[in-house]
Amino acid sequence: MQEPMVFAGTEGETQVSLRDYIRVLYRGRWVILLSFLAVVGATAYFTFRATPIYEATATIMIDTERSPNVGLDFLAPLGMGTRETIINNQVEVLKSRTLAQAVLEELRRQGYDRTFYLFSDGKGRWSLRAKEVENPGDEVLIKRLQDRIKISPRRQTDFIDIKVQAPDPKEAMILANTIAEVYHRWSLEHSREEVRKVKEFLEEQLRKKEKDLVASELALKQYQEEHGVAELSAETEQLVEQLAGFEALYNEAKTKLGEARTRLRYLRSQYADQLRSLDEDMLHVTSPLLEELRDKLAELEATYARLISQNYRDDHPILANLRGQIGHIKEKMRQEIRALVQKGLSVSDPMGYSQALLERIYGLMVEVEADSSRARALGEVVRQYEERLKQVPEKSLQLARLKRAFEVNEKIYIMMKERLEETKITEAGRIGNVFLVDPAREPLYPVKPKKKLNLLLAAIIGLGMGLGVAFLMEYLDTSIHTVEEIEKQGFSVLAWVPRIQVAGRGGEYFMMSERLTSHLEPRSPVSESYRTLRTNLQYARASQALRSLVITSPSPKEGKSTTVANLAIVMAQAGMQVLLVDSDLRRPVLHHLFGQDKEPGLTEVVLGRASPEEVLRSTEVEGLTLLPCGTIPPNPAELLGSEGMHELVRQMGRRYDFVLLDAPPIIVVTDALLLSKEVDGTLLVVRAGQTDRNALLRARSLLDQVGVQAVGVVLNDIDVTGGYGKYYYPYYYYYYYY
Template identity: 30%
Template sequence: MNNNSNNGNLGGEAQHSLRDYVNLIRLNLLPIIIITLTALMVAIIYAVNAPNIYKSVTVLKITKPQGNILEAPLIPEFRDFGSDRFIANEIEILKSYKLREKVAYALIDSFKASRKKNKFALIIKDDDKGTVPRTKDIDAIISSLGGDVSIDQKRGLDIVDITVESTSPVEAALVANLYADSYNEINLSYNRQLLTSIKEFLAQQKEEKLNELGQVEETLKNYQEQRGIVQLPDQAKALIEQSTDFESKMNATKIDLTVAEKTLNQYKNELAKQDPEIKNYIESFATEPYIKNLQLQIADLKTQRDRAVSGSAGSTRKSEMITGIDAKINALKEQLNNQLSVYRAGVLSSSPEEIKDLTKKVLEEEVKYQSLLASYKKLSEIVSDYDKRLNKLPTSTIDLARLERERTAYEKLYLLVEERYQQAIINEQSVPGNVFIVDKGLVPKNPSKPNRLLIVIVGLILGFGLGISFAFVRNHFDNTIKTPEDIQNKNINILAWIPRIEGIDNGNKDFEFIVAKKPDSSASEAYRALRTRIKFSKIDKDTLKTLLITSPTSQEGKTTTSVNLAGSMAHANLKTLLLDADLRKPRVHNVFNTKRFPGFTDYFFGQTSYNEIIRTTEINNLFYITAGTIPPNPSEILSSPQMEAFLEKLKDQFDYIIIDSPPLIAVTDAEILAQVVDGTVLVVSANETEMDLLEKSVEILNRDKSAFLGVLLNNFNYRSGYSSYYKYYYYYSRPVNGSLKNKIKTS
């Protein structure tokens, strides 16, 4: 009968404690140390051989341009948000391929101009070992800049850091400053793009008008030489002078109209992207009849004023006329401005906040364009009228008058375009950038990387972490039994554990029969603890006389356990018999250094007598029977009635019969014997027996309703990580007054 109720339930869950984790680390201490030292050595080697990295930082302050209608300021509540978005856009420009390409070409130019070419580590080919360093191709340099340059905004500020890292301190500072300069150039170009396009247009017009003026002057000179006419009549001169004034104004207005159209179209395109309906609404308003009529009246009065100025009336009369016309012009302008103010207020009130400035600018430019267009039409009418008057001159002077008028008109127009061009240059240069270089990148004196001490520390920590991870992974996939707690956590009774016997693997029989050869050793104390546990494992001691020693598989120490358990019982003055029932691979005779014959199978077959198979040993009260001849059918012999009768006969003569049997999983011999003995002890080997095999073995023994007493953990190396067990055995194994303590803690 099984008195250990916990042997029947294998569903217990392991409760891991801090001691379990400490034991796990101690058990894997050697691989942890090896992995840690390996990682540490790798870190040291890397730290020693890693090149010095120098860092240079250029600090920029990027402000949001208030006057740029494409980036109009928002209402105060959202101004910070708009600024952050603007800075984010500028950072993307700083990271753009276009900027890196510009920096790369500038870096190559600096490399070519420098005498110290070895200072340009970033652009020199890595495998270049020649006397004259060669640069990488432009794409490789651009790619390197993307990895070695970082752009970061300081949180909550309009400050951007351009950080460059290089193995050359000079190059780090150079690249940082080239980045800032190149970005500043791009920024200025962007802010001035409208004025730049106007300047380029005026430059083109200036060149064209100069060429046209030269052609007209050459034509006039040739005409005068061919016809012999040098001067025009006074009447023709006066008419030409008045005509050229208006023609030059018309041409100047045409140029202004073209510039205004360019500006207006750019603003309209931007507004159309954001709100096409407002853009269409502004166009319809600017061309409505009332507005156009006011603009035409103003343009007509201006031409009347110009005629009055160039007229032949007396000074008093002329002054009165000009004053009257100016009064009318001012009155019409006031009406126009009032109408525009009302309209502007209506449009802006319905416009989203973020495009109000852009809407206002489009409105102003649209009105300006329509006003110029009205003026151009009126001036064209006046010039056409003067053409008719020129045609009424005498035939001999018409051609000369026309040529003279063209020359004078082109001359005045060229001077006007030249003036406008110079003004455009001034306007373009007067537009400031919104980038301010706070700090230029300096040549660093000390490297910023690598932090060799930190690398070594990280290597040490990483190595230790990998070692710990290795231990846990190894433990996770290792299903073998390691400690007595592993067995207890499965709700399986553990009788005792035997420490690892040093030297037993060398085949030394003194170590195998250790209770006889070294009775004062810790292993002998453990076998005596096993003896005590077995004796008290059943309430009725008289029913526990035959003990079966088995194991899940071979090489787990069941024979060694059988021999030493029998020896420890004999030392307790109990007449004990050791029976080798392992008819597959018997080993008891090897332990006692005797022959296998005759054995109990020979007795079964009638080849020898009962007394001849019982052999004595050097230990009092210890006897043994070898296996004898190995039969072809061991299971049939062990399950025969003769075997039961044989065991009963032995019980009458001995206090205890210890039976060594084959492994439980491999063959059925042990399972058969377990049903006829008074108790069964299952031997498992630490770090060898898998937990699945233990559970299966216990299941077999419980299924057959055998008297399963519990498990013996053999070959337990308590010194390797299990300090609590080591303390127990150290205490009970140390010498006291020349002897060893006779007692061992068994609980």
Template identity: 30%
Template structure:
């Protein structure tokens, strides 16, 4: 039969551009509802198991006030200097990070002997013993604490060897090699408890889970700790505060020791340089050049030297007093660094100034003590009284300094006048004098360096003395721990929610991996051919009604079955495609692969045509794996193969009236060359001859992709109906099957979507009508099964 291959029909643009509907997503979930429920059940069961094993926890709290350890030490010598911590980092957050560091956790674990821990039952460590100490001599491993029958005493046994390493009565200290703790009475009826000595504190540091939060606009940190041992929790907080304080003190101590060592080394070097300067001056005086001077010249040199020294002393006094006045003007008498002033004050200053300065220092210390130790407010009457006294002292100090500065100015003017007279007299020996001036200048420089380094050494000594003071002040000590109720219900709900999310996610992931043809929309979009029929899954007929083995003849056995109605719909669609100009009389049924229902569809379609009163011939052209003869309970030979090779006549091979108006031509014996037989002239002549005797000829062929028989045989028929199994036929296989048929000029009428489940949301719209009009009487069990099969689960 000469025909042009039909063109692929245009795709529905609305179908391609339509966005997914909510029902599409629900369909994905319901299609794999078993997987969703399985994952949900496993996750929920895991959450229940985890919640059942949750232990009762206890929460302890404390509040501490934190100061910068380096800044506290610096305030003793230079309070106006700004700490680098204040500029570059958040000091409170830094201390919180130190508090939560592994180093602090290990110190706490070591102080409380956490290397000795309870293992096994729900009994916590503090119920068995307290005040544990574990040293490096303790042998790591397992121990058994064996109580006596009355629970009033116990023995500590090394589990691997069975040796008793220590015994004690309740309330007494039990000592063992490297271990020591205060024993308590047995907390319950059990008399043997398992203990473990961990090799290092690093392994138990994770038990110290400190959480710190800084109060806004303050230097106070709230510290929290949650632990299963209510007695141990507050002790761990206290140990953490001590460890943090020691950490800061160690920083200051190391800095102070380093500064002190450096200042001492530099001061020794400066003193040596000063001694060398004095030695050079003495050597200069002892030289012949100096001794040969006249008595008048020697007297002038000595007078100039004394005047320069006195001038330097007066200038040092004035500079120190002027700096003091500048500091008082900038920071007030309460904020001035009197300690540094007294340390740098040269000799010769009016004793009245020194006495007033010492009195001011004492009052500053008193105010600092009231504010820090007694924690009074700045407006407290005692503080205000001391500040009033400081104001009077400030006035006295200013008057004394002004008078002393005036005296210094007068004396310095007199000394300069004296130097001018000496210089006028010394013009007679300038060379010797210049040399002497150089030596004297170097001596002055060395002397200033010694004085400066002495001041630095004094500051370093103050830092070293203050390094031992802690910088952690406990505001609220650890109180009684509060029981923390485990969030069992919330965790269970979260576990169930997680299981639901994982299950739905797994369903969508498998849907993404699924590349099978499931719906009529898939067929029309991918293949560009119409869907002629949607066949539901065929039910199993009763054995007494099904006398034929093999393919289910649901149309013949139960014409009112919903599947039979689906075949009628297929017949209607195919018949409407037939016209007077191009009648459809020979139809080939095939599929991309095996086990997709082509033979079942072909035989039921043939029976449906025969029931309409038309003369129909059913040909089993699957010469490799024939099955129609079993469905009709017929012998396979003679058949189509015999007709093609000329071994039999048509009247011998065709089985008449296997069903009313339906004749059957089985496949016959297996030939060695099926493709050649089906593509032979004999096959073409046979079809043309049979078309004159029958209204319709239905041909069952092998799968398209398995062998070439279907494509070759399709060229001798009016067209092909491609049977696709919903959820089984691969999309790529269906595309290749259609391409292969069109490549050889075979007309593809359309596709039949077979084995469609009623849970398929897109196709159930049609299938529900079939089942809704089904008049069969069903038992209660059958109705229940039918209802469950159509359940939508939403």
């Protein structure tokens, strides 16, 4: 698979192969390895030194069928009691500051503020925490506790998971269970609060009636003893009983009215913040229909009380019909109130929360009005019977009044006790809608740090970073590495030469002499590379055979002198008479390679101070003659471009089979360009991993300017252990050593 890649220093886009990617990875292998080790090592260090974090989970269930919402069961008629809404409400309650404060108080009550990480700076272990620690402020602790809690409702269920993280498994377990228990207790208390207010009201009224009953009983007994009167007449007795019965009904109505008012006060106080946010007019809604219904309700209650006073029994059809009408009127009032509230809150209350709250308040207000109407009607009946009682003789009147007071107090006391017991049963029946399904258990393994995941991510990030740096280095690297890169520049590669391994013994000059691999190790792959170069030069030009050649390079230190020396050796080994001229009058090195004196040499011959025969040196290689550079002149370019140099090259060309000239770098100085005009061809030497592509293009541009075309390029110093050279080195090695 191939994909485009833009190389710096080239025009357009070139296609790269999988081999090029492998070469980039191989070249950047140490960067990739170091990046991988650094990231993985740092991650492992911090991961294994990090404090382990344990997570405990307690599971609770919200019974949405039993109670649509904690303390908000009036939302159900409006659709606010859907399971999703209820669960979301409970999630927010579990996250609330109020609950967190209650949990902290419970933990302090149980003495955990001396042993938990939550109440300290988090240092140490469970077994080392039983000591006094500085207690931070509640706000800090609340924030710290909230950060450790994660509330997760389960989809499509009524279950909620309370997850708590802590540095100690036991602390995590206790925190999770404490949150669940405090929440359950808080939910239970909240659901019973309204009933509790009613119970307190009844208890208070019952205590008062108990005192009244005792006082009325003592007064009746004392009067009977003082006046010797024990019984009333049958007619008076019946009147007293009827009056006591109606007065008991009257007080029962007043008691219900008090209960309704107590519930209403509780609702107003409990949701005072929500009510303050509403328009004042919404708290006093009314309409002609509503006023009409109120009047009708009062009329029906009065009729109901009058019929009772006429000794109609509760199961009488007329009373049953009246009760049905009263219930119907109440329902119509509720519907009218709901319509008025919806109309006023349709825009400002899209979720219906305030609407439901107002409906509950107005519903209680309807009950208050109904109970008030009944109490007024019964009060009127009681007043009528009191007027009839006044017609009793004076002596019996006082006894009748005392007896009536006693019977009324007795009936009211019994009624209130029954109501109180009913309220207690109702309170006990409010068991809440929160159930602890699974208490948290002490976790066995930490959830943080996730060692395997951290190391895996570190390995991926480390490799990714290393690969990124490797490819970035490749993108920024404009040096030449492969034969293909040179060919893409439009050059012909005549040979590539593996890196010469120098032992480095005996000083600099001995090291330089070791570079004559073609003479020292003629069977080596390096020597074969130079023989390949020799063969390719013979066929470089079909129209004209090459007999003289300038070897140069775009920049210094690219191996041109080593290349020309080894090329001269392999040509001489082929039976040619070869002249090797050290024409690098800037930094000559050929005399070092062959162990010859530098002077006299080329400079003396060109200047006419010596004849060629006086300066030519024979070498250890048969057929190879060396012309050293001679004295370094102050003006090398003028010397090499002189007529004397032209004549020398022409004379040596007739005398030898092949003349090789070692010239300075072509970009640095003009010497190579001057010599290129005197010979048959110019050979460029580039060093793998060092020569810049732009430098090679610049060298060709300079040659084009003087009308010279390079016969080819030699890619020198290739690392045969990797990259391009590793694909070919095994073949050379096998062929020449086996």
